[in-house]
Amino acid sequence: MKNLVLTGFMGTGKSTVGKILAKKLGYRFVDCDAQIEKEEGKTINEIFALYGENGFRDIESRVIASLSQKSNSVIATGGGAVLRKENIDNLRKNGVVVLLNADIETIVQRLADKTDRPLAKGKSAEELAEKFKSRESFYANNDFAFDVGDLSPMNIADKIIDLYKKL
Numbered sequence: 331m332k333n334l335v336l337t338g339f340m341g342t343g344k345s346t347v348g349k350i351l352a353k354k355l356g357y358r359f360v361d362c363d364a365q366i367e368k369e370e371g372k373t374i375n376e377i378f379a380l381y382g383e384n385g386f387r388d389i390e391s392r393v394i395a396s397l398s399q400k401s402n403s404v405i406a407t408g409g410g411a412v413l414r415k416e417n418i419d420n421l422r423k424n425g426v427v428v429l430l431n432a433d434i435e436t437i438v439q440r441l442a443d444k445t446d447r448p449l450a451k452g453k454s455a456e457e458l459a460e461k462f463k464s465r466e467s468f469y470a471n472n473d474f475a476f477d478v479g480d481l482s483p484m485n486i487a488d489k490i491i492d493l494y495k496k497l
Contacts, residue, residue, distance in 0.1 A: 333357075333403045333425035334494060337469060339462050340409040341440035342430040343478055343486065348406035350487040358403045362411060366393050374408075387414060395420050412468040426497060428490055429475035434459045436478070473497075 334351055336344040345361050352359035363374055366389055370377055377386050391414055397405055398420040405425065411417045421427060432440075438455045453461075469475075474493055476486055 331355075331402060332497075333398070333401060333405055333421070334490065335421045335425040335427045336404070336406045336430055337412050337427060337472060338409065338430035339432070339437055339465065339469070341437040342409075342432045343483055344406040344430055346483045347430060347478075347486050347490070348404045350483055351490060352404040354487060354491060355404070356402075358400070359406070360397055360400075360403055361406045362390065362393060362397065363408045365397065366390060366408075369393060383410075390414075391417055397421075398423055398425065400424075410465070412465065412471065418471055426474075426494060427472045429469050429472040430478055430486070431469070431475055432478045434462050437462065 334348075334355070334357070336348050336351075338344055348361065349359050351357070366377065366386075367373055370389060372380070374386070377389065381389070387410070390408060390411055394407070394411060394417045397403070401424055405421065407417070407421070418427065434455070438458055441458065476489060478486055481489075
């Protein structure tokens with residue numbers, strides 16, 4: 331079966347839902363950011379500090395190109411992975427792209443105390459909303475989307491599996 335690829339802004343639950351999906355489907359779960367940290371031997375914050383966002387995106391694209399060749403995987407992308415067309419193109423070759431979406435208030439609340447997200451660290455709600463808005467057209471490139479709203483991660487996973495099995 332094709333991979334399930336989760337995209338969406340920071341704080342939409344890609345990793346949480348992805349782990350549940352992988353377990354329910356008997357698939358391998360891969361968090362792109364965790365894979366980058368493993369391969370580079372550095373945290374995402376360290377990579378951003380050393381190479382900047384463009385350097386990070388180059389590493390991310392390399393990792394995504396490799397992950398997209400696997401099958402029977404649930405892949406949780408980083409929030410900005412969709413910014414490069416090559417990433418989505420690679421992920422679509424052997425994957426179904428699912429957008430997890432949340433309103434900006436929910437995202438701001440979820441990110442309030444996070445220090446491991448360099449593009450959110452120290453940002454105001456207005457700045458996060460601006461970044462969110464600037465990515466909307468990129469997130470629109472999906473096979474189906476879910477507004478996470480008040481749904482539990484388990485409910486979201488079940489809904490995704492229902493749609494995935496119909497493909």
